[in-house]
Amino acid sequence: MQNILVTGGAGFIGSNFIKYILKNYNYKIFNYDKLTYAGNLENLTDIEDNANYKFIKGDICELENVKKVLTDNNIDTIINFAAESHVDRSILGSREFIVTNVLGTQTLLDIFKDLKLEKYLQVSTDEVYGSLPEDRKELKFTEQNPIKTNSPYSASKASADLLCNSYFHTHKLPILITRCSNNYGPYQFPEKLIPLMIAKALDGEKLPVYGDGKNVRDWLYVDDHCSAICEVLHKGKIGEVYNIGGNNEWYNIDIVKLILKTLKKSEEQILYVKDRPGHDRRYAIDSSKIQNELGWKPAYDFEHGIESTIKWYIENESWWRKVMSGEYLKYYEKNYASKVK
Numbered sequence: 001m002q003n004i005l006v007t008g009g010a011g012f013i014g015s016n017f018i019k020y021i022l023k024n025y026n027y028k029i030f031n032y033d034k035l036t037y038a039g040n041l042e043n044l045t046d047i048e049d050n051a052n053y054k055f056i057k058g059d060i061c062e063l064e065n066v067k068k069v070l071t072d073n074n075i076d077t078i079i080n081f082a083a084e085s086h087v088d089r090s091i092l093g094s095r096e097f098i099v100t101n102v103l104g105t106q107t108l109l110d111i112f113k114d115l116k117l118e119k120y121l122q123v124s125t126d127e128v129y130g131s132l133p134e135d136r137k138e139l140k141f142t143e144q145n146p147i148k149t150n151s152p153y154s155a156s157k158a159s160a161d162l163l164c165n166s167y168f169h170t171h172k173l174p175i176l177i178t179r180c181s182n183n184y185g186p187y188q189f190p191e192k193l194i195p196l197m198i199a200k201a202l203d204g205e206k207l208p209v210y211g212d213g214k215n216v217r218d219w220l221y222v223d224d225h226c227s228a229i230c231e232v233l234h235k236g237k238i239g240e241v242y243n244i245g246g247n248n249e250w251y252n253i254d255i256v257k258l259i260l261k262t263l264k265k266s267e268e269q270i271l272y273v274k275d276r277p278g279h280d281r282r283y284a285i286d287s288s289k290i291q292n293e294l295g296w297k298p299a300y301d302f303e304h305g306i307e308s309t310i311k312w313y314i315e316n317e318s319w320w321r322k323v324m325s326g327e328y329l330k331y332y333e334k335n336y337a338s339k340v341k
């Protein structure tokens, strides 16, 4: 393994992953991203001149384009982060989710098969397992749990997982799947819970909380997700699924209160709003397989992870202000478009 195509590398987890892998390994990384509203090259300014890094603008659904990028750059490995990733948006309209998450994955798999590359890793989510009851704390998602999707987003991610599995079985391809719980950390698009609440709290606005706020999510610091993906990439058993999680369940409302407390803001800023349709009640991941078989464990505890994340959003206010105003969309034109051959 030498040359890796990271799709969706301008998004939240992809950009953190590229920095993580460049820092810890000696691979050449090709970041292939369509730059949808969620792709932001400003996430990568500190490494954009790294000799082991190259950005290529493109869509994973464009077969000929992806094929050319792979062959021109001698790429042997694909890690697929590219996706439409926001559940709320999938409720408003699911087409883009099916196109990118399902057809895009199928396109990558076909090319992977044709070019006989070395390894393919699909970055998936715990949301494919559906929802757990709130009062059965002993229940967590294991890799054996059936797929039971409730949102168009999770249905599209599950479809992609099933395709990966089918290409492994039918075509005997070296494919791996990871399913991670909710991530938090720097550079997360401020439509997602933690950065949205931090931004609203800092601006003295109301913090909208769905329903009774008692939905439970299992939070993991983004760098821990990145280290887990590297472990699976290097040591994972081909054809297997690996759950990744921090054993760190929180009610949404408690996360919101913690953010307000850390920022010394009043809980009066909380505004309960009508629940999201089909809102899954509880996610909790059993990550004993990756811990026992691959020796991975999270390095960050939540107390420090959330504290440093809140500090990051305070110190990088201009980053999220540019995202919220849409100004970040000009970055590619300003800094890249003229350099692209």
Ligand SMILES: NC(=O)c1ccc[n+]([C@@H]2O[C@H](COP(=O)([O-])OP(=O)(O)OC[C@H]3O[C@@H](n4cnc5c(N)ncnc54)[C@H](O)[C@@H]3O)[C@@H](O)[C@H]2O)c1
Pocket (backbone or CB within 6 Å): 007, 008, 009, 010, 011, 012, 013, 014, 032, 033, 034, 035, 036, 037, 038, 039, 040, 058, 059, 060, 061, 080, 081, 082, 083, 084, 085, 086, 100, 104, 123, 124, 125, 126, 157, 179, 180, 181, 182, 183, 184, 189
């Ligand atoms: N955020 C989480 O908590 C979480 C948890 C588990 C798994 N995941 C999965 O991890 C991956 C990354 O999540 P994220 O939160 O960083 O998402 P994100 O929305 O921040 O980033 C997605 C990236 O994919 C790019 N993209 C979208 N469509 C594309 C296409 N057709 N071709 C090429 N690039 C395209 C976007 O431009 C963006 O840069 C996704 O597959 C998601 O399902 C996310």
